[in-house]
Amino acid sequence: MDLKSSIIKEKLPQHIAVIMDGNGRWAKQHGKPRVFGHRNGVQAVREVTEAAAELGVPYLTLYAFSTENWNRPKMEVSALMRLLVETLHKEVKTLNKNNIRLLAIGDWAHLPEPTFHALLQGIEATRHNTHMTLTLALNYSARWEIAAAARALANRVATGELLPYQVDEHVFAQALSTHGIPDPELMIRTSGEHRISNFLLWQLAYTELYFTPVLWPDFRKEHLYEAILDYQQRERRFGKTSEQLAHEMQDPENR
Ligand code: FPP
Helix, strand or coil: CHHHCCCCCCCCCCCEEECCCCCCHHEEEEECCHHHHHHHHHHHHCCCCCCHHHHHHCCEEEEEHHHHHHHCCCHHHHHHHHHHHHHHHHHHHHHHHCCEEEEEEHHHHHCEEEEEEHHHHHHHHCCCCEEEEEEEEEEEHHHHHHHHHHHHHHHHHHHHCCCCCCCCCHHHCCCCCCCCCCCEEEEEECCCCCCCCCCCCCCCCCCEEECCCCCCHHHHHHHHHHHHHHHCCCCCCCCHHHHHHHHHHHHHHHH
């Protein structure tokens, strides 16, 4: 049986998050500048998006540019920004054809104007789509997001709209840029690095982590299927015992 048909439809992760890593190393292996790796990374973005949509995964989030990425050589940053504009312009039609809604998280309002604009247009043009939500994390860092949420809540407390005791996990999650999006059930990082790198720190609390040595530009649909199959073999316990879970399976009322 091929990988895709081995996937159990009823146990699909509802949200997959991906740290796309290894573009630079891939380019180096091919004796090319780093930007060549990013350009080839776009094909992997297409593959993973198409594969997730075909399977029926409702949410896919891709880490496309971190706050820390500004520290890269100026040339690389501007090439990445141009690539984003170019890709967004090219792909919006395909997103609409496949009923995919585009969203962005992070401080994306402070991206260079053309990138911000292309993103805004893409979000606008796809906002009624319902099959899958593709979220790009752009100018994103989890600590920035958590600090921004704390600031927003502090403001609401200062105005008296919210009382301190009302700030619980639910209210806090609503103040994050991912509000309305369920927490990822599977997080994939490519290129053999085993780090979270300031990505969705709050939302990854119970997420299954999957690391693969494949460099991002080489990532294909089959690699996504492998990650999902690995995820489906795991037992997700959320702090409970295996016996409790087995009991709940027999008697779902008793959760
Ligand atoms: C990490 O590889 C990759 C990035 C920082 C950028 C990812 C961007 C794309 C794949 C292009 C466009 C994206 C979209 C959503 C259209 P790296 O440069 O850190 O690789 P290295 O660790 O080998 O140096």
